[in-house]
Amino acid sequence: SLQRMEPERTVKQIVVFLNNSAAEGRAAKTFSKFAVPMLSMSGVNFVVVPTSYEGHVASLLKYLPAQTEAVVVAGGDGMLQDTITAVLRNERCKHLPVGHIPLGTNNTFTRRLLTGVEDLSHVDKICQSIISIVEGNVEKVPIMALTPATGNTIYATSYLTWGAVKSSLDFIPKFWWCGGARTLLAMLRFSASTTWPCNIQTKLDGQGVRELANLTVLPGDECLMVQTLPPIMDRLEFLQSVGLSVNEHRHGSILDKLTNHHPPLYPHPQELLIEPISQGKFFIDGESVDCRTIKIKYLTDTLSMFVPKNPIPRAIAEVLPEVPNSLQTLFHSLNNIFS
Numbered sequence: 250s251l252q253r254m255e256p257e258r259t260v261k262q263i264v265v266f267l268n269n270s271a272a273e274g275r276a277a278k279t280f281s282k283f284a285v286p287m288l289s290m291s292g293v294n295f296v297v298v299p300t301s302y303e304g305h306v307a308s309l310l311k312y313l314p315a316q317t318e319a320v321v322v323a324g325g326d327g328m329l330q331d332t333i334t335a336v337l338r339n340e341r342c343k344h345l346p347v348g349h350i351p352l353g354t355n356n357t358f359t360r361r362l363l364t365g366v367e368d369l370s371h372v373d374k375i376c377q378s379i380i381s382i383v384e385g386n387v388e389k390v391p392i393m394a395l396t397p398a399t400g401n402t403i404y405a406t407s408y409l410t411w412g413a414v415k416s417s418l419d420f421i422p423k424f425w426w427c428g429g430a431r432t433l434l435a436m437l438r439f440s441a442s443t444t445w446p447c448n449i450q451t452k453l454d455g456q457g458v459r460e461l462a463n464l465t466v467l468p469g470d471e472c473l474m475v476q477t478l479p480p481i482m483d484r485l486e487f488l489q490s491v492g493l494s495v496n497e498h499r500h501g502s503i504l505d506k507l508t509n510h511h512p513p514l515y516p517h518p519q520e521l522l523i524e525p526i527s528q529g530k531f532f533i534d535g536e537s538v539d540c541r542t543i544k545i546k547y548l549t550d551t552l553s554m555f556v557p558k559n560p561i562p563r564a565i566a567e568v569l570p571e572v573p574n575s576l577q578t579l580f581h582s583l584n585n586i587f588s
Contacts (some may be wrong), residue, residue: 259385260346262316265297266306266332268324268352276352280323284350291383295321299403300328300513303536307335310342319346319555321382325353326407333392333552334404348382350375355535357407360502381555390554391468391547395533398542404552405468405534410507410546411525412463413447413481414491415532418506432499434494440484447487447501448480458526462491464508465514466521466545473517473547503535519547531551563573566582 265288269277280297286296298309301359303382313320322332322343329349337343351359351374361376395409396402417439424431424438447462483488498505507512525540532538583587 250567259397260293260382261313262294263296263319263321263382264313264317264349265295265323265350266309266328267297267299268322269299271324271328273354276324279371279375280350282351283372284323284379287376287379289385291379291542293383294417297323300320300324303327303331304335306332307338310335310339312343317345319348319540321348321350321555323350323352323567325351325534326355326357328353329358330403330405330407330534330536333406334402337404337551338401343511344410344535344553346387346553346555348378348429350378353535355503357364357503361407361504370579376560377557378555381557384558386555386558387553388556389550390552390556391470391549392552393468393473394468394546394551396544396546403533403538408465408467408504408507409464409533410459410463411451411540412478413443413487414463414465414478414507414510416443416447417487417491418503419493429499433492433496436488436495440487440492443484445484445487446480446482448527449529452522452524452526453477455524462487463507464523464581465513466517466523467504467508469514470501471516471517472519473521473545474514475517475521476512476514478510491524512557521545 262377267277267280274281285297296314300306300309320332320336333347336345338345349359351371356374359378363369363374363377390406393405393409394402395405419437420435420439420550421432424434427434437554448461448462449464449486450458451464452458459477460480462481463476467474479490494510495506498509501509522542522544524542529540530537531540531543541570
């Protein structure tokens with residue numbers, strides 16, 4: 250059977266599932282340039298397995314070597330969600346801790362772990378994630394189990410969202426060539442191209458039908474956190490209540506853009522039932538799912554993940570005095586790679 254790894258025990262044998270297509274195809278190059286040298290010099294035995302399609306990890310887990318001590322995801326939000334769901338559905342693997350090497354565009358879960366040090370570079374975040382894996386810093390993390398009326402349960406680490414705010418964010422990549430102005434231009438483009446009012450209708454916990462501009466649910470520290478934006482009737486109201494706020498948080502994570510509006514997130518009990526009246530798409534950790542009745546359950550003792558120790562250093566150079574001697578050479582060698 251697969252081995253169990255206790256927290257704070259150095260991991261020795263891992264399998265890395267790599268999504269080559271993450272970050273618009275740049276993930277494989279980033280992984281080879283930064284992650285492979287770190288893992289190679291750390292003494293960890295690792296096998297890299299490329300994935301080709303959504304759900305591929307579930308098939309690959311059937312062939313996981315018996316000596317595997319951990320599963321690592323090298324990719325973005327969607328790849329992490331796909332892997333966690335596959336691991337937790339697999340009785341043989343669900344006790345294994347999961348690591349995440351952030352190679353995607355948003356990397357929402359990693360950015361949540363690195364709260365307070367958002368100015369870390371992408372390479373620094375990759376390094377922090379690998380250090381947590383090498384040192385065996387395993388903790389239980391809160392997640393959401395999303396069970397539709399028909400179909401299998403999906404597991405999410407970051408969020409479920411639905412409505413106008415998420416739809417407006419999809420316009421941002423289209424203005425990549427506009428630099429710092431792309432977020433504001435995306436808000437203007439969305440407001441001009443959308444038929445107003447642009448609201449959703451749903452029932453929450455079996456209560457009456459509610460009309461909302463946007464619904465967002467995420468796992469908090471102790472319970473679910475929910476945000477329900479009131480209806481928006483026209484494009485001017487959208488720009489004033491949402492567009493300006495999204496633009497203000499243009500350098501933040503997708504959760505910053507989704508949730509930094511009024512009213513704020515509020516705590517909710519351990520379960521939430523969503524019964525959509527309107528058609529559309531739920532976005533769950535960056536992946537789209539057709540809207541349907543879904544029950545969300547808050548879980549705290551189901552998933553073990555590698556997480557950076559707190560406080561998290563602001564840069565690699567600040568880590569050097571604190572890490573074990575076995576990693577000192579690794580960091581000095583990486584300085585040559587990063588330069």
